[in-house]
Amino acid sequence: MGKYYVVWAGANPGIYGTWPECQAQVKGIVDAKYKSYPTREEAERAFREGWKKHWGRGKKPSASTGVKPGTAASAEAIDYDSISVDVGTRGNPGPVEYKGVDTRTGEVIFERGPIPNGTNNLGEFLAIVHALAYLKQQGSAKTVYSDSRTALKWVRTKQVATNLPRNDSTKEIWALVDRAISWLQVNSYPNKVLKWETDSWGEIKADYGRK
Numbered sequence: 001m002g003k004y005y006v007v008w009a010g011a012n013p014g015i016y017g018t019w020p021e022c023q024a025q026v027k028g029i030v031d032a033k034y035k036s037y038p039t040r041e042e043a044e045r046a047f048r049e050g051w052k053k054h055w056g057r058g059k060k061p062s063a064s065t066g067v068k069p070g071t072a073a074s075a076e077a078i079d080y081d082s083i084s085v086d087v088g089t090r091g092n093p094g095p096v097e098y099k100g101v102d103t104r105t106g107e108v109i110f111e112r113g114p115i116p117n118g119t120n121n122l123g124e125f126l127a128i129v130h131a132l133a134y135l136k137q138q139g140s141a142k143t144v145y146s147d148s149r150t151a152l153k154w155v156r157t158k159q160v161a162t163n164l165p166r167n168d169s170t171k172e173i174w175a176l177v178d179r180a181i182s183w184l185q186v187n188s189y190p191n192k193v194l195k196w197e198t199d200s201w202g203e204i205k206a207d208y209g210r211k
Contacts, residue, residue: 004043008051009033015043023209026202028106034202078201079192080104082143083131087123088113088208093164096120096173098127100134101206103145110134118173119164124151126173127206129180132189145196147204155193158184 005022007013010032016022019036026032033051037043046054080103087098097113110130115123124146131144132155146152154160158181166174196204203209 003036003038004040005034005036006043006047006054007032007034008047013047015040015047019203020209023203023207032202035199077197078103079143079145079194082145083109083135084145084196084205085124085127085131086147086204086206086208087120087127089118089120089123090114093117093119093170096123097208098123098130099206100127100131100144103205106205115173115176117169119162121148121150121154122160122162122164122173122177124148125154125160126176126180128152128155128193129183132191132193133183133187135191136187136189141190143192143194145194145204147196147198149195152193152195155184 003019005016005019007016007022007025010025010029012025014025016025022034022036026034035046035054037046082103083100084103085098085100087096089096095114095116096118097111097115099111100109101107102109112126112130113123125148128144128146128151135142135144160177160181164170164173198204
């Protein structure tokens, strides 16, 4: 079953039937307001009622967002002076690529891949650590956003838990993962690493649009 995307604030506000159509209306637009719905009827009602009633309402935010528990995650909670990361995969496992972008502008800061064979979560993990290493080199304390709870946990624990085997087809991603774990074990960083609240804020700015 497909989704319907409501764009309240963007290049052309309206209802769109695919993510690429929606993304074209909001990409690069600061303070764009959009959200997905499972049915056309819900999307039409939300569009009529306006973003103030619907946008910023979703799952209860996690403590890692910096938003007080029990309050809706709002646009004001987003730290735009940050890097957002995401992964693109073709199958899981399958080829993996990732990138980090400026959360405010969407400008690509770094990207890697495609790596021949890996998983979505490993790609997310690598993207976060890449962002942390990049910011450390820059002497920057900017926030890093990821929409993967699993990868965020792996960064906190400095280890990964995956069933992906180590073999010739996965040796590249495993080499990168091992290096990332080693980096976490010997480096400290002042950066906040936070969950991007997709249900409240829309797709993360680094999203590949592969829905």
